[in-house]
Amino acid sequence: MYKNIVVIVLTASPAYTQQGGEIIGESPLTAGTAGASIGSGQSVVDASSNPSTLIHVFENERGVKRQQRFESMVRAVHYNTAITTSTGEELAIDLPVGMGPWMGYAARINDEWAWGVNLQPTVAADFSTTRNTTLNLVTEDPFDPNAPLLDSRIEQSSQLLQMALEPNLSMRLNDSWSIGVGASIRHTDLSMVSATEVDFDTLQGDFVLGAGTWGDFFRDAGGESFQATFDAEASSNMPVVFLKLGATYSTPRGNNIGFWLRPRSTSSDIEGRVNVDMRDDLGTFITVLEDNVFGEGALLTGELVSAYDFAINDVAFPAQVGVSFSSAATSPTRWHSKVVFTQWSKTMTDWSAHLSNASNDEFTGYVGGDGSIDIDMGIDWNDTLALSVGFEHDVEFNITTLGDRSRKINDYTLRGGLGWSTNPVAGAALPGLTPFNQWHVAVGISSWSNDRDPLDIHMAFIATLPETWTAGENALLSDQSYDEFSQFAYSFMVGCSYSF
Template sequence: MKLRLLCLSPLALLVCLPVSASGLFLQEAVYANQGTAGAGDGVYTGSAASIWVNPAVMSIMNGNQTTVNGVILDLGVDYYDQDNPYDRNGKSQDYIGSAAMFHVQQLTDDLHLGLAVATAGGSGLDYSANWAGDLQLENINLLTLQFNPSLSYKLNDQWSVAVGAQINFASMDARMVKSDLASETDWALGYNAGVVYQASEQLTLGLSYRSKIEHDFNGNIDSDIGAKLPTDGTLITLDRYQMDTSLVAIADFSARYKINAQWAVMSTIQWHQWSDWDSSPILFDGTVNGNRKTVDLTQTRDWDDVWHYGIGAEYAINPNWTLKAGVSYETSPQEDASKQTPDIPVGSQLRYSVGASTMIGQTKLDMFYEFADLGKVDISQDGLGLGLANDYLLNGYFEGRMHFVGFALTF
């Protein structure tokens, strides 16, 4: 077990990413209404973190707000081998911390400025050596940090609109095919937009969109001899790599209905365009049997779009304390066991969340616990190229789960 924290931000925020919901997305790090599994975040006015989902919500907040989020999670992913379960199983266990900051500044009665500094997504697994898939992957870390400035304008008492810029930083390193891939960084740009409609005093609706972001990594392989794979006799030595990865487009529809002074219910429907992630280009430069060439190990993903459904409720015990609960479900982007991979084993997911909020003077404290059941993911590889023998293909299943404990301060 490890505790991993990476300081990426000039604001000294600690940001670290695990394998996460819906491919590479980690939404727990940017929860606004903590304890509802993210339900209704796009129209929640009690936290500045809601601008991450929908920046148009700024227009219905009261004045300026600043929110600091923090979360610690226990991530476990186990691999069980069907062919030789006694000495080929794998286990990745990590404790990971993340933090983010959000600020809303009212410029005029109708115009608001927002700034979010948070994670966009990533991957972090460490199976260690001597498991069934150690020639494909021993560990990987994809860490991201996003600066997301935005502007919101209130058109009238019912409609508000907003646009923002995604400025994304990413760092990646991995150990695979018996070689260390040197840490590389990359910057990429995208945009986001949103609209909020206040249908009545009780009902608020929001629709938002975040564009796709693509990162390209080019670096050295940290090894004196590169990678010598035990294949069908081919001798391969690698010294450079190229990799691409994407955070695909995501659309969110959020709703919140205030039943009375004590009860409110909220819901979210999201669409994640993972069908746009058909493959992960992976190129290695080196020598094959003494001849210089590029080895193409591009990983076919062929994922489907993901649908996310969330529902939550909150109950105000008194003016100082509110209890919250929520549940969410995500469809699987990949049901074909032959196309699963050890870097991001994915299936359908369920999340259960509870939380509470209270006032400490003029500051609101939110706290939550969430359990994510990542389910059972079958894998049955039928070939990886390079003449890799069947002994090095994976035939088994992954089981994953995450425990989250988080807090937020809003002032």
């Protein structure tokens, strides 16, 4: 039980790789190319990946040449997901449209230096459903050894939010090179409701009516495990911090080749509280035994409900390295590409969880000792590779006034892109963590201001291509094994840049 509860809390992290900007981009400008134009230096927010591009924002041909820039944008994301269980039940999924703000500010110190700070969500999720499960102990007729096990209707939900504060500093060394340094300071909150199966090997406390352990007794009584429901809340006890280093080389033709490195983050502890309810399965089973064998109160004096503290110490998040290419900003048609490698395998491994301080003394008696337990999480993730390619094309619009004289109103940029990424996590899908989408397509448009109007408007639409995916065997809850997921997602971004 303990292992499975903590696995749920921690494996929310795969969403970081898909919901954040690593594939589809932080700003609408980059999102419109499926992340490929990250090195073009058009957006303050995009310096979150490569801080050396910040100085380029004030040099870009499409930007108004002013000393400060503020960006504000909103992204709406919706996942369309269908889940069919191995028994053929089609689950009713509540996946509301998620919305979140991105904000960035940057200022040019002089011709060589610029600094900025961004505030943005790096991951968010909201999921809920109900499903039928089969209890492990309680049958329709407790006196018939061939009677089928009872079904139970359980609730599953998860809410996840990670926010990041990202300061950046950029310097132009010469006409060819710019460098940058930055940080990402992230805090995570999570809540989750679901069910899990508990092996009787967990119950190592001395049996009160005879020799052996509670686990031995319940196995002899006819079971190997039982089902328990839980709800959990967790958060990082202090923010994790990433250092970010970047460099951009501008070729004589004006092309930009970007490089960035994000070393492994600092460590933080994930701490929370888990409420566990064993009444439906084990509690009912004990009641039947007491009513027919041992007498009332012989095995259980209270209700099988308790809360636990848990902590996972020294949690860190992975190093990342990326390379980008953007053709010259002066070209009306520009091509972009990006390759990003994220080293999940060096941080998402060898995690251990400590659970303690049961609020119910009977739980402590069932587990044995002081009721605490240390768990090797057995987490073993894969490194990921993400690729993006995209293009932009400028279109000018003019209106003619006063005879032959014309006044330019706006420049427009059209863009599109295609993104691909591997998945760091294989195997079973957990509640609220829908299967991975490998392919992303995107389109976007920008309306660039003229010299009299410092406001630029940007929009992007991103979609994941539909995929069908069958989960493997689920260690959390066997009823979830081999669920079939079919999903696609779409996201719309709109934002503005204001120069002053």
